Amino acid sequence: MTDWVIEAKELRKVYQMGEMEVEALRGVSFKIKRGEVVSIMGPSGSGKSTLMNTLGCLDRPSSGEYILDGESVGQMNDDQLAIVRNRKVGFVFQSFNLLPRITALANVELPLRYSGITEGRRARAAEALVAVGLENRINHKPTELSGGQQQRVAIARAIVNQPAMIMADEPTGNLDSKVGKEIMTLLLNLNKDKGTTLIIVTHDPMIAEQTGRVIRLRDGELDKTK
Amino acid sequence: MTFTQALLEALESLSGNKLRSGLTLLGIVIGVAAVIAMLAVGQGAQDSITGSINGIGTNLLFVFRGGQDQQDGPGGPPGRSSSANTRPLTLGDAEAIADPLSAPSVAAVAASIQTNAEISFGGEKSNTQVTGATQDYFTVRNLVLAEGEPISDAHVLGRASVAVIGPDTAEKLFGHSDGVVGETIRIAGQPFRIIGVLEAKGGGAFGSEDDQAIIPLSTAQARLMKRGAVNEVDVIFAQAISAEAVPQASEEIAQILRQRHRTPVGQDDFSVLSQQDFLSTASTITNVLKIFLGGIAAISLLVGGIGIMNIMLVSVTERTREIGLRKALGARKRDILIQFLTESSLLSLLGGVIGIIFGWLIAFSVGQIASANDVAFIPAVSLSAIGMAVTSSTLIGLFFGIYPANRAASLEPVEALRYD
Structure with missing residues (x-):
């Protein structure tokens, strides 16, 4: 395996907005090492979300090459992308995105269900919940949990399938600063302990400061002025 | 995703909105109950008519005036249907x-x-x-x-x-x-x-x-x-x-x-009719009656199916974010498709089973009312009618579920996650 988890070469993304073509990404190239902690920053409209969607394999670039964990994913079809997302990417969202009707454990189990794993799912999900410090909340439903706890469940869900990277989109955006700090600490500790690559999309400089490297975007291009 | 898993998840999500699932179910229940009851009544009518024709004796022959082509059938008044030159x-x-x-x-x-x-x-x-x-x-x-x-x-x-x-x-x-x-x-x-x-x-x-x-x-x-x-x-x-x-x-x-x-x-210029002739004429008539009754009932089953489609479409729209999330977590098109199809089929299957019970009850009460009024008429719920109702209700669930499920499965994860 290469040392690079992410190799992005000349990524371009063009959206068709009615008659107009909007270039969200205009040739972005960078690499991220295995185990690195990187934040992606940029004002709104800079192509930050588009880049995150592309790196998270939720969307395909219009052109350019994207190699994730040694696999070129640029030209994959929907189902292949789904498999890559399932195995290699762990998502943490700003609004947690937990399914409200099922327990924390069942939420964490979800990625394993889609992996086709039938044995030992509960044990692995429980293990992940222990890793985020929620061993006492395993059978609670999201509505019975605080915001910080919900985000911990989401993090457990992100790590349960041992992905190559965690993609966190404003993970502390919906939390107060104290809880936000706890969540950041948790994410950074997971990175330290297990060496999981961590990519945080944020506009909060305080968070960006805690990461080893900052990728700044401006108008769909890397901003190298700083 | 195994079959039981899909079933459990579908049950989970259906029980998440009990009133709505119940109302959707009701549409199918009424449709299936109508099919069962109508077919039973039709079958009962057929049995009663063939029974009374059998009662006239297997050996009996009727000779009427007027040729076969001039007869308006054994249902018409005997002997009056002939034309003048017979x-x-x-x-x-x-x-x-x-x-x-x-x-x-x-x-x-x-x-x-x-x-x-x-x-x-x-x-x-x-x-x-x-x-x-x-x-x-x-x-x-x-x-x-x-x-x-x-x-x-x-x-x-x-x-x-x-x-x-x-x-x-x-x-x-x-x-x-x-x-x-x-x-x-x-x-x-x-x-x-x-x-x-x-x-x-x-x-x-x-x-x-x-x-x-x-x-x-x-x-x-x-x-x-x-x-x-x-x-x-x-x-x-x-x-x-x-x-x-x-x-x-x-x-x-x-x-x-x-x-x-x-x-x-x-x-x-005469016709000789046997009990068999009457039987075949009567069964032609009662078959038309059965098709007619069954047809009316089938329409209500169809309406029930449209109800399922309607509610599934609402459900897909409501759960767009959930679908986006599931896709982000690695759900393939097929997984989402199966999830929604299981829900709609489960609705229609459950509705079918409850509908059969209701239909049978209706048929039973019709029989009770008939016997209370001294009418020899017993609605008969046949196995084939039950089989037909279950099959068609499940097929309807599948058919009317396909469009919403396909819509859900084809959602772009990015779009779906952004939706609120």
Whole structure:
């Protein structure tokens, strides 16, 4: 395996907005090492979300090459992308995105269900919940949990399938600063302990400061002025 | 995703919104219940009609005036449907058929004429079918007397003013059916002495046989029912020697009548119908009835299916974010498709099962109401109807689930996650 988890070469993304073509990404190239902690920053409209969607394999670039964990994913079809997302990417969202009707454990189990794993799912999900410090909340439903706890469940869900990277989109955006700090600490500790690559999309400089490297975007291009 | 998993998840999400799932279910329940109940009622009607046709006896043959092509079926009034140029049936025809040499397969023959007339006793009046018949009529039609004696050959020869009446007729005129022998009633204004009362038989294919009056054929011809020719009769009943001999007897009768009426081949001016002919006509009619009832019920099942589609579409829109999340976590198109299809099929399957129970209950109550009103009518829930209802409701769930499920499965994860 290469040392690079992410190799992005000349990524371009063009959206068709009615008659107009909007270039969200205009040739972005960078690499991220295995185990690195990187934040992606940029004002709104800079192509930050588009880049995150592309790196998270939720969307395909219009052109350019994207190699994730040694696999070129640029030209994959929907189902292949789904498999890559399932195995290699762990998502943490700003609004947690937990399914409200099922327990924390069942939420964490979800990625394993889609992996086709039938044995030992509960044990692995429980293990992940222990890793985020929620061993006492395993059978609670999201509505019975605080915001910080919900985000911990989401993090457990992100790590349960041992992905190559965690993609966190404003993970502390919906939390107060104290809880936000706890969540950041948790994410950074997971990175330290297990060496999981961590990519945080944020506009909060305080968070960006805690990461080893900052990728700044401006108008769909890397901003190298700083 | 294994099958049980998909099932559990579907149950989870359906129970998440119980009222909505319940209402959607209700649409299918009503549809399936309607199909089951309607088919049961149709089947019951068919059973009851075939049953009463079977009751007229397997050996019996009916000879009517008028060719097959001019008949408007056995449901029409016998003997009146002929066109002007056909020769009527006569007593002579009946006697010829009764000849054992030319018709060896015929055991007994009875000619009759029929009309409706007002029967009265004291102040009570009743409009009833009056049949002019001979002694053999009672044998051929399997008529049994509860009281008194039948019309005899002597009555016919003497043009006697006597009558045998049905138990319902007696009930209407006297308020009771026993002890009325010897009373004198008026049929179309003329006095007739009651010599016998028939045993109750229940409803029949041609109206109740319990409400009628039978008088000697000659008396009827002379005084009640004037026909164009002397000795003209409406229907000749013939009894074959056995059920197997019915086609043979029918052919023999046709031969005799062709000879006597001098009709060219293929232009018979009479028709010979057996119980089998009535059965096939009746089953044609009842099948149409069943298709009609089933069709109406199928429409409500269809409406139920559209209800499922409607609610699934709402559900897909509502759960767009959930779908986006599931896709982000690695759900493939197929996984989402199966998830929603399982939900819609489960809805329709559950609805189908509950609908069968309801439909059966409806059919059962219809039967109870019928028997409470002394109607011999038992709705029959057949296994094939149940199978059909379950299959079609599940298929409807699948069919109407496909579009919403496909819509869900085709959502772009990026778009779906952004949706709120």
